[in-house]
Every structure is written in C-alpha cells, then in structure tokens.
Amino acid sequence: MTTTFTAKDVQELRQRTGAGMMDCKKALEENNGDVDKAVEHLRKKGIAKAEKRAGRAASEGQVVSYIHHNGKVGVLVELNCETDFVARTDDFKQLAKHIAEHIAAAAPIGVNKEDVPAEIIERERRIAEEQTRASGKPDNIIQKIVDGKIEAYYKDVTLVSQPWVREPKKSIGDLIKEASAKLGENVQVRRFARFQIGEA
Amino acid sequence: MTTTFTAKDVQELRQRTGAGMMDCKKALEENNGDVDKAVEHLRKKGIAKAEKRAGRAASEGQVVSYIHHNGKVGVLVELNCETDFVARTDDFKQLAKHIAEHIAAAAPIGVNKEDVPAEIIERERRIAEEQTRASGKPDNIIQKIVDGKIEAYYKDVTLVSQPWVREPKKSIGDLIKEASAKLGENVQVRRFARFQIGEA
Numbered sequence: 001m002t003t004t005f006t007a008k009d010v011q012e013l014r015q016r017t018g019a020g021m022m023d024c025k026k027a028l029e030e031n032n033g034d035v036d037k038a039v040e041h042l043r044k045k046g047i048a049k050a051e052k053r054a055g056r057a058a059s060e061g062q063v064v065s066y067i068h069h070n071g072k073v074g075v076l077v078e079l080n081c082e083t084d085f086v087a088r089t090d091d092f093k094q095l096a097k098h099i100a101e102h103i104a105a106a107a108p109i110g111v112n113k114e115d116v117p118a119e120i121i122e123r124e125r126r127i128a129e130e131q132t133r134a135s136g137k138p139d140n141i142i143q144k145i146v147d148g149k150i151e152a153y154y155k156d157v158t159l160v161s162q163p164w165v166r167e168p169k170k171s172i173g174d175l176i177k178e179a180s181a182k183l184g185e186n187v188q189v190r191r192f193a194r195f196q197i198g199e200a
Numbered sequence: 201m202t203t204t205f206t207a208k209d210v211q212e213l214r215q216r217t218g219a220g221m222m223d224c225k226k227a228l229e230e231n232n233g234d235v236d237k238a239v240e241h242l243r244k245k246g247i248a249k250a251e252k253r254a255g256r257a258a259s260e261g262q263v264v265s266y267i268h269h270n271g272k273v274g275v276l277v278e279l280n281c282e283t284d285f286v287a288r289t290d291d292f293k294q295l296a297k298h299i300a301e302h303i304a305a306a307a308p309i310g311v312n313k314e315d316v317p318a319e320i321i322e323r324e325r326r327i328a329e330e331q332t333r334a335s336g337k338p339d340n341i342i343q344k345i346v347d348g349k350i351e352a353y354y355k356d357v358t359l360v361s362q363p364w365v366r367e368p369k370k371s372i373g374d375l376i377k378e379a380s381a382k383l384g385e386n387v388q389v390r391r392f393a394r395f396q397i398g399e400a
C-alpha cells in the first residue's frame with residue numbers, strides 16, 4: 001500500500017484535531033489521504049471518547065463573562081474541566097468565551113432540559129394543546145403532536161442543543177464535545193447567568 | 201453677615217456632592233464655611249431625597265462583570281437607575297464596578313433580607329438556638345438572643361448591609377445612597393450572580 005499523504009498532512013491533522021501522531025497516520029490511511037475526511041473520522045472517534053469521559057469529575061475550570069450592547073446585556077458562565085492545566089489553555093478559554101457570547105445572543109433558559117423550570121413547560125404545553133385542538137386534529141394524535149412541540153421547545157431553549165450562533169450547523173453541545181475530544185478531558189457548562197436591562 | 205468662604209470652596213463642594221450652586225452656598229453659610237460639615241449637611245439632605253426617590257421606577261442601568269483570581273471567581277451585577285443618561289455616566293459605572301468587586305471579595309448571599317433563602321435562615325436559627333441553650337442561658341431570654349444573632353447574620357450576608365471592603369466604615373447601602381444623591385436618581389442593585397470554581 002502506498003501512502004497518499006505527506007508529513008505536512010499529518011501535521012495539519014494533528015493541529016486540527018489534537019490527536020496523536022499514530023492516530024492521525026491511521027486516519028489518513030483509512031481515508032486515502034483526504035484530510036477533511038480524516039478530521040471527521042477522528043472527531044467521531046474523539047467524540048466517542050468524550051462521551052466516555054462525561055462521567056468523570058469536572059471541578060476545575062474558568063468563570064468568564066461577556067458584556068454586550070454597551071452594558072445592556074451581560075453573561076457569566078462557569079465552564080468546568082478536570083484539571084487546572086486544561087483550564088489555563090487558550091482552547092479552553094476560547095470555548096468559554098464563545099459560549100458566553102452565544103448565550104448573550106441566543107438567550108437560552110437552561111444548560112440542559114432539567115434546568116428548564118417545570119412551570120414554563122406546563123405553560124408551553126397548554127399553548128401547544130390549544131393550538132393543536134384549534135386546528136381540528138383528531139384527539140388520538142393531539143398528544144403526539146403536543147409532545148413533538150415540547151421536544152422542539154426544549155431544543156430551542158436549552159444551551160447544549162441550540163445551534164451555535166457563529167456556525168449554526170453545530171450545536172453548542174457539539175462544540176463542547178469537540179473541545180472535550182481535543183483537550184482530552186470531560187468539559188461541562190456548570191451554570192450561567194444572563195442579565196438584560198429592562199427584562200421583566 | 202460676612203461670608204466666610206470663597207468661590208473655590210463652593211466649587212469644591214459642588215464637585216464633592218454634585219449639588220447645585222445655590223444649595224452649596226447655603227450649606228456653606230449654615231456651616232460657617234466649613235466644607236466638610238457642608239458636605240455632611242448636603243449628604244443628609246441628599247440622602248433624604250434619595251430615600252424619597254427609592255419608590256420611582258429604575259428600569260435603566262448597566263450590567264457589569266468582575267473576574268477575580270485568574271478566572272476562579274466571577275461576578276455579574278445588574279445596577280439600575282431611572283435614565284440611560286445616568287447609566288452612561290462615569291460615576292454610575294464606577295459604582296457598578298465597585299459593587300461587583302465587593303461581591304467577588306465578600307460573597308453576599310442576596311441583595312436584601314428577602315433574597316436570603318428561608319432554609320438558610322432556618323438552619324442558622326437552629327445553630328444559634330443550640331449554641332445559646334448550651335451556654336446555659338435562662339429560657340426567657342434565649343429567644344431574644346437568637347433573634348439578635350439572626351439579625352447579625354442577615355447583616356453579614358446581605359449586600360446592602362455589608363461593610364464595603366474598600367472602606368469598611370461605609371456599608372454598600374451607604375455607597376448606593378451617596379451615588380443616588382449625587383446622580384439625582386433612584387439607584388438599585390437589581391440582582392447579581394457570583395460563581396466560584398469548586399464551590400459546592
């Protein structure tokens with residue numbers, strides 16, 4: 001088998017994924033030297049690793065802030081990882097900054113589904129039920145439609161499932177998993193606050 | 201009656217209090233040209249005004265942040281006033297900055313008494329009761345001692361009654377009232393968040 005890639009390709013791949021030399025070579029071999037495909041291949045592997053990591057304790061990290069529109073919107077985020085070493089890297093700080101900026105723009109209600117208050121979901125469910133009934137749908141499918149609408153609502157308002165404002169093909173969850181794969185640690189948004197002047 | 205003060209005294213007094221020319225002249229006359237006494241006189245008048253102002257709607261303001269210790273502690277504060285004009289002044293921004301920095305250092309639980317969760321007060325009350333009983337005090341005065349301890353606890357953990365870390369003779373409440381008197385608007389801390397890495 002002839003190699004169809006150069007040392008420079010390997011270097012590029014290492015920089016883009018943070019993966020080790022041998023993994024990068026193997027990924028290039030398995031993808032006929034196509035660097036983009038190799039990135040995807042490694043990300044998939046990396047993300048699988050990140051999901052295993054998600055159970056590990058993440059009690060280090062950084063608190064970052066982002067202030068928008070002349071001080072009319074402000075965000076504070078606690079991003080956690082496993083070691084202070086990783087917390088001090090530029091990649092980690094960059095991720096925290098991107099997330100804070102995203103929260104300022106997209107105004108999620110909570111990090112995950114569990115963080116959305118039950119009374120908000122009840123209100124959304126009532127609205128969805130009334131709308132679905134008003135459309136004259138038969139009773140036996142109303143519940144299914146309402147459940148679908150509530151799932152969509154959760155996706156809209158939880159940070160990890162929101163499309164990233166800078167690159168809407170990725171969710172914030174994807175962004176975190178990529179960083180986790182690259183940094184080799186469990187990375188989690190622990191909490192955030194978003195204050196906007198004049199909001200009820 | 202001879203004036204015992206100069207135009208420069210009036211100017212200094214105006215700068216220190218933000219009060220109008222006529223008020224400053226009158227204050228100097230009534231205090232025999234003693235600028236410090238005149239400041240106190242105007243502050244008392246000003247603070248009386250600020251207290252009247254406290255009922256007015258404060259829905260403008262600024263959101264400011266303060267990050268401490270290499271990103272291990274972060275604070276977000278919403279400080280409100282009545283007009284965007286005041287919100288953009290350096291005095292207002294400076295006050296917001298001082299409050300955020302104070303919160304990072306002093307870690308209050310809430311802005312006012314009402315913001316301290318009831319379960320925390322119940323826990324403190326239990327501890328105070330046990331301590332007071334253990335000291336062998338008679339039953340009829342235990343309740344009074346416990347009430348006093350709870351009042352002291354509230355003072356310790358509410359932002360407005362905490363002594364300002366930079367100048368402990370003033371409380372944060374005093375600082376806000378002074379700014380309110382100088383700026384001529386109702387000024388209020390609406391809310392804050394304080395995140396610290398590794399806290400439970």
